[in-house]
Amino acid sequence: MMLKDLDTFTKNIKGKIRLNYNLKNHTWLNIGGNAKIFFVPETLAELREFLVYLKKNDNDFFLLGAGSNLLISENIQNRIFIKLGKKFNKISLMNDNIVIAGCSILDKNVSDFATNNNLSGLEFLSCIPGSVGGGIRMNSGCFG
Incomplete structure (x- = not known):
């Protein structure tokens, strides 16, 4: 992704976009390097627009949840x-x-x-660290 293209894209975005952003404060163990781009969308529409933009420009991305089950490498400059x-x-x-x-x-x-x-029936979630999205993605659970 060219940074000038990113500037053009972000003119209509209210969410936060940071370049060369350190991710260590977004994991429970405070471990992580700098992301090339870090985006926090304000709305579902912004998220969708950003994902379409990334796909058009053939960029992969990583979705960050609560960071409870995550170790981020110090070597992620192009992510x-x-x-x-x-x-x-x-x-x-x-x-x-x-x-x-x-x-x-x-x-x-x-x-x-x-x-x-x-x-009742959701009591087991009280002991699982993390977020709903991460739990679904990783099929988290306990007690069978």
């Missing part, structure tokens, strides 16, 4: 990272027994939300 932050951690109750959770919400928060809404 693009996307962090889905607080805008993607909404949680709500649909009907009486369906929880809708954004991908960046912490597993423990989903468990607490279910408990506070008198729902």
